[in-house]
Amino acid sequence: MNYLDEFRDRQVVLGFAERIRGLVEGRTTPMTFMEICGTHTMAIYQYGIRSLLPAEVRLISGPGCPVCVTPNGYVDRAIALARLPGTIIATFGDMVRVPGSSTSLMEERARGADIRIVYSPLDAVALAARNPQLRVIFLGVGFETTAPTIAGSILAAEQQGLANYFVLTAHKTIPVPMQILADDPELRIDGYLCPAHVSAIIGANAYRPLAEKQGIPCVVTGFESTDVMQGVEMLVRQVLAGESRVENQYRRVVTAEGNVRAQAVLTRVFTPCDVAWRGIGVIPGSGLRIAEPYARYDAERAIPVAVEALREHRGCLCGEILKGKVSPFDCPLFATTCTPEAPVGACMVSSEGTCAAAYKYGR
Amino acid sequence: MMDKDLILLGHGSGGKLSHQLLDELIIPTLSGVSVAGQNDAAVVEHNGQRLAFTTDSYVVDPIFFPGGNIGTLAVNGTVNDLAMMGARPLFMSVGLILEEGMSRRELAAILASMREAADGAGIAIVTGDTKVVPRGKADRLFINTSGVGVVENGVEINGCKARVGDRVIINGTIGDHGIAVLAAREGLELSTDIESDCAALNGLVAELLKEGDALRVLRDPTRGGVATTLKEIAIQSGVTVTLREESLPLKNGVKGVCSILGLDPLYVANEGKLLAIVAPERADAALDRMCQHPLGRDAAIIGEVTGASDGRVQLETAVGGMRGVEMLAGEQLPRIC
Structure with missing residues (x-):
């Protein structure tokens, strides 16, 4: 057993496909399920899941790609910081290509800015320790999956007495926008494929208000092909039975309560705030900012810098795509003006972006 | 919008940006033949003798x-690069660009x-050049090479020769080189036993050339990986390839690292692999020849030319779905969460 092939077993997947077809046969109205998480979006395209599902089951992609929902203003601030002398920007790879109002970190790197791709925020802390004469700013972008590790990096910097480590945060949390989209009359979501690894942190119970108060079936689902197909079947069965419960397909990783230690680190370093989601707008209580006792690590508060005036790209349908209301193929810029080489919106560059997935695998 | 004047790292990725730079600037200025008509080496004729001629630069990190x-x-x-044109490699040059402060011991190694590699492949290093640049102006060592080989009469290997029905064969596992280099890079604490597949393929090619006309196309899927290379061939031949x-x-190990970092092995570089497009009736024979060669033990037929098009590549996924395959766009980057 190598813990990969078993979860990508063709016969198992085809078995789910057949059962799902049997369950929905003859239905006149399709069931609409939203996958929230960008990794699900990518997996669904990569495995060709849509081509295995009957027309009665429609999968739409939600706003769960952290890079995609990061507003241009954040990228502009990161770029302004990158231009300051004596500054290293440390980031996960995806942010480098995201377009801001007039340029990107990738272009700034070509112009001489010191931008390092790291694989863990602790690498950024180590970078700060090795370069005491420079300041290292980590771009804290992500949902509940990454936020605890970034909180941990702040605690590590504090423990090491580093005064040159900072985080520019754009952290967001997942359940609130799910609740808002669930009430959207245009979308009419019949069920959620809930994120896999976000749920490992927050626990499956986090979706209970959605299921119990808003009546939306929720299935926490893993990222492999058998996971996704089983998650869809579980949703189909809930809809047919007229139920709305939280079910956990991804029991090999996710528990009902989640990772309590990670949650503790998170609440120690971060505090909830209102935050802007690119293309969607401000969603109250859906962001995480660095709490007051750690304010000196907050790049936005600790390092004043002039940021260029915000310029949104005209014609870009990212907002509607992120809400699942239109598909990338409906956007006039898709694969014409907006390509992975010359992206207009972040959805085209993130490895979890709906447009990137559709461009790479869907055409 | 993007600043068109900037050269970006992605321009060196071997993917779409590289193609654009070649097509829009380098080739129109220097020669005039579209990149779509380009192969791994040029084949030139002199006094009735066909020669394959190639050049390449090496900037791998770590060295x-x-x-x-x-x-x-x-x-x-x-x-x-010479072997992929069906040429027998003969001579090569080596240009070294050294960074001040590089270890002489490492250079000697x-x-x-x-x-040793040249002797093993039967190519003679016959000329060279050495430059040293100030510290920080290069990264320890860059190498530029050129190579010349002879193409025997009757050998016609070209990226434009794939036809409907032809089979696509690879001589072994994909992505080994890219993952070995990535895992060796500082800052990525991955312990894998993956080694680069770096190897000279001219011996294997000599075996395959015995298939004569049935061997249509050879290409080594280096930067940009199998996906980008097959896309190039599909465009050049005007066909659809189904993998x-x-x-x-x-x-x-490659599968595991790719899963952890969110990489698609189809786009990861190889340095000892070749893709052979072979006529259907000789595909099994060509596969047998590969499997009997030390560099082809894990060879497999991985796909087929399924139709005429403007260069479409598609993949039947392991779970029975179907999806498109595009060229590498930008650099392959790790996932964010």
Whole structure:
């Protein structure tokens, strides 16, 4: 057993496909399920899941790609910081290509800015320790999956007495926008494929208000092909039975309560705030900012810098795509003006972006 | 919008940006033949003798990695570019650009392995050049090579020759080189036993050439990986290539690292692999020839030319779905969460 092939077993997947077809046969109205998480979006395209599902089951992609929902203003601030002398920007790879109002970190790197791709925020802390004469700013972008590790990096910097480590945060949390989209009359979501690894942190119970108060079936689902197909079947069965419960397909990783230690680190370093989601707008209580006792690590508060005036790209349908209301193929810029080489919106560059997935695998 | 004046790292990725730079600037200025008509080496004719001629530069980081170093890569890469035209490699040059402060001991080790690789492949290093630049102006060692080989009469290997029904064969597991280099890089604490597949393929090619006309196309899927290389061939030949994911040979270690980092092995670089497009009636025979060669033990038929098009590549996924395959766009980057 190598813990990969078993979860990508063709016969198992085809078995789910057949059962799902049997369950929905003859239905006149399709069931609409939203996958929230960008990794699900990518997996669904990569495995060709849509081509295995009957027309009665429609999968739409939600706003769960952290890079995609990061507003241009954040990228502009990161770029302004990158231009300051004596500054290293440390980031996960995806942010480098995201377009801001007039340029990107990738272009700034070509112009001489010191931008390092790291694989863990602790690498950024180590970078700060090795370069005491420079300041290292980590771009804290992500949902509940990454936020605890970034909180941990702040605690590590504090423990090491580093005064040159900072985080520019754009952290967001997942359940609130799910609740808002669930009430959207245009979308009419019949069920959620809930994120896999976000749920490992927050626990499956986090979706209970959605299921119990808003009546939306929720299935926490893993990222492999058998996971996704089983998650869809579980949703189909809930809809047919007229139920709305939280079910956990991804029991090999996710528990009902989640990772309590990670949650503790998170609440120690971060505090909830209102935050802007690119293309969607401000969603109250859906962001995480660095709490007051750690304010000196907050790049936005600790390092004043002039940021260029915000310029949104005209014609870009990212907002509607992120809400699942239109598909990338409906956007006039898709694969014409907006390509992975010359992206207009972040959805085209993130490895979890709906447009990137559709461009790479869907055409 | 993007600043068109900037050269970006992605322009060197071997993917779409590289093609754009070649098509829009380099080729129109220097020669005039579209990149779509380009092969791994040029074949020129002089006094009735056809010669294959190629050049390449090596800037790999780190310069030592499991399974090879920048020197073995330079020699084998040059040999392979010639071999992919069906040429017998004869002579090569080596230009060294050294960074001030580089270790002489490391240089000696690299040169020794270059000599060994050249002897092994039967190519003679006959000329060279050495420059040293101030510290910080290069990264330890860059190598530029050129190579010349002879194409025997009757050998016609070209990226434009794939026809409907032809089979796509690869001589072994994909993505080994890219993952070995990535894992050797500072800052990525991955312990894998993956070694680069860096190897000279001219011996294997000599075996395949015995298939004569049935051998249509040879190409080594280096930067940009199998996906980008097949896309190039599909465009050049005006055909659709359909791959079967289940048939792709893949080491468990490569599969694991790709899963962790969110990389698609189809886009990861190889340095000892070739894609052969072979007429259907000779595909099994060609596969047998590969499997009997030490560099082809894990060879497999991974797909088929399924129709005429403007260069479409598609993949039947392991779970029975179907999806498109595009060229590498930008750099392959790790996932964010």
